[in-house]
Amino acid sequence: xxxxxxxxxxxxxxxxxxxxxxxxxxxxxxxxxxxxxxxxxxxxxxxxxxxxxxxxxxxxxxxxxxxxxxxxxxxxxxxxxxxxxxxxxxxxxxxxxxxxxxxxxxxxxxxxxxxxxxxxxxxxxxxxxxxxxxxxxxxxxxxxxxxxxxxxxxxxxxxxxxxxxxxxxxxxxxxxxxxxxxxxxxxxxxxxxxxxxxxxxx
Amino acid sequence: xxxxxxxxxxxxxxxxxxxxxxxxxxxxxxxxxxxxxxxxxxxxxxxxxxxxxxxxxxxxxxxxxxxxxxxxxxxxxxxxxxxxxxxxxxxxxxxxxxxxxxxxxxxxxxxxxxxxxxxxxxxxxxxxxxxxxxxxxxxxxxxxxxxxxxxxxxxxxxxxxxxxxxxxxxxxxxxxxxxxxxxxxxxxxxxxxxxxxxxxxxxxxxxxxxxxxxxxxxxxxxxxx
Ligand SMILES: Nc1ncnc2c1ncn2[C@@H]1O[C@H](COP(=O)(O)OP(=O)(O)OP(=O)(O)O)[C@@H](O)[C@H]1O
Ligand SMILES: [Mg+2]
Numbered sequence: 001x002x003x004x005x006x007x008x009x010x011x012x013x014x015x016x017x018x019x020x021x022x023x024x025x026x027x028x029x030x031x032x033x034x035x036x037x038x039x040x041x042x043x044x045x046x047x048x049x050x051x052x053x054x055x056x057x058x059x060x061x062x063x064x065x066x067x068x069x070x071x072x073x074x075x076x077x078x079x080x081x082x083x084x085x086x087x088x089x090x091x092x093x094x095x096x097x098x099x100x101x102x103x104x105x106x107x108x109x110x111x112x113x114x115x116x117x118x119x120x121x122x123x124x125x126x127x128x129x130x131x132x133x134x135x136x137x138x139x140x141x142x143x144x145x146x147x148x149x150x151x152x153x154x155x156x157x158x159x160x161x162x163x164x165x166x167x168x169x170x171x172x173x174x175x176x177x178x179x180x181x182x183x184x185x186x187x188x189x190x191x192x193x194x195x196x197x198x199x200x201x202x
Numbered sequence: 203x204x205x206x207x208x209x210x211x212x213x214x215x216x217x218x219x220x221x222x223x224x225x226x227x228x229x230x231x232x233x234x235x236x237x238x239x240x241x242x243x244x245x246x247x248x249x250x251x252x253x254x255x256x257x258x259x260x261x262x263x264x265x266x267x268x269x270x271x272x273x274x275x276x277x278x279x280x281x282x283x284x285x286x287x288x289x290x291x292x293x294x295x296x297x298x299x300x301x302x303x304x305x306x307x308x309x310x311x312x313x314x315x316x317x318x319x320x321x322x323x324x325x326x327x328x329x330x331x332x333x334x335x336x337x338x339x340x341x342x343x344x345x346x347x348x349x350x351x352x353x354x355x356x357x358x359x360x361x362x363x364x365x366x367x368x369x370x371x372x373x374x375x376x377x378x379x380x381x382x383x384x385x386x387x388x389x390x391x392x393x394x395x396x397x398x399x400x401x402x403x404x405x406x407x408x409x410x411x412x413x414x415x416x417x418x419x420x421x422x423x424x425x426x427x
Contacts, residue, residue: 144292148291199275
């Protein structure tokens, strides 16, 4: 998966996870306030490109391009309805850029932060929520497992697609849903058993 | 450790999966063979309480897994065929470290131990990799590492090489049968692996039909099927 941790020795890798998380929250808030026209959005995008290059000197721009490409459907879903409802081009572009910038920053955070550090930070940050019934350890375990489930679901969807192509069926969203659901439920079942075997109470 | 089954039967929704199995085992390498649906996995799952007997009694090292599943799972590690379902944490080292989360050790000690186990199975160069990016054989070695780090007394492996190619199967079998100091129960369709065990159990139609020296049992199995 593109957004998983990638080892590196950069300044951004060495920054403590808590500081990075705080910076991420502040930057995303700032972007949503100031990036109200396409030009600001593009300027921020260029700054993010700089950060990617600092984090991954060998292939920062390529990684950013990959992340951008993976956002194409999301952007289509957001841009098309706005245009249909008659928003102006600059407004739509500014919105799309704002969202893109925020997501790219968040993925830069996950790409430069080890899951274990992220989890520890989330556990610490969620301590104040304890009185509300939130269990920090359960929360962080759930987040780790969700991160882990993404490549599995991607694998099932590739397998389903191939199986349908092999049988001469053109895979569509409607045709994919049931097999994908069945595969995911089977995985969930087997995974639950493996968790139990490793002593996790569920 | 003594694995003791006394007249154990298991039924799922009225359908018999194991029928009146009695056996005492203390060998170090215990192989389990039999056709699909004969009851091998049900037998294996009894040993750590993933399945509980409908009647009869199972004890492993004096612990009844149906009564004290927590203690049973601490002393018995379980390896499944599908390495994908066994990975809990996103990266290799974290997944191994996860097994020690309630050990009371410091974070530093946990990391050290986890890394030592990865070194032992020669996958320490993968420590920071995304676990899902590993090959099938590497994933299975990761699963074994994540079990071994918790130092169980017994390791049960249910067809651990079923999804692996020849080279990886050989490596995983070598680890399970030659390198581990623990007692191992190995369920397998690979009769070459079964032949290397100290004792084998053959299941057929939910019954334990014979157990003992591998060679004659394998010959009988081949002749019958
Ligand atoms: N959870 C379950 N629910 C219902 N039936 C089950 C369950 N687990 C096993 N069975 C049934 O019990 C019987 C024995 O199954 P088991 O999985 O122990 O066989 P096996 O020897 O491991 O087979 P295989 O070689 O295919 O893995 C089979 O008929 C199977 O369908
Ligand atoms: Mg089985």
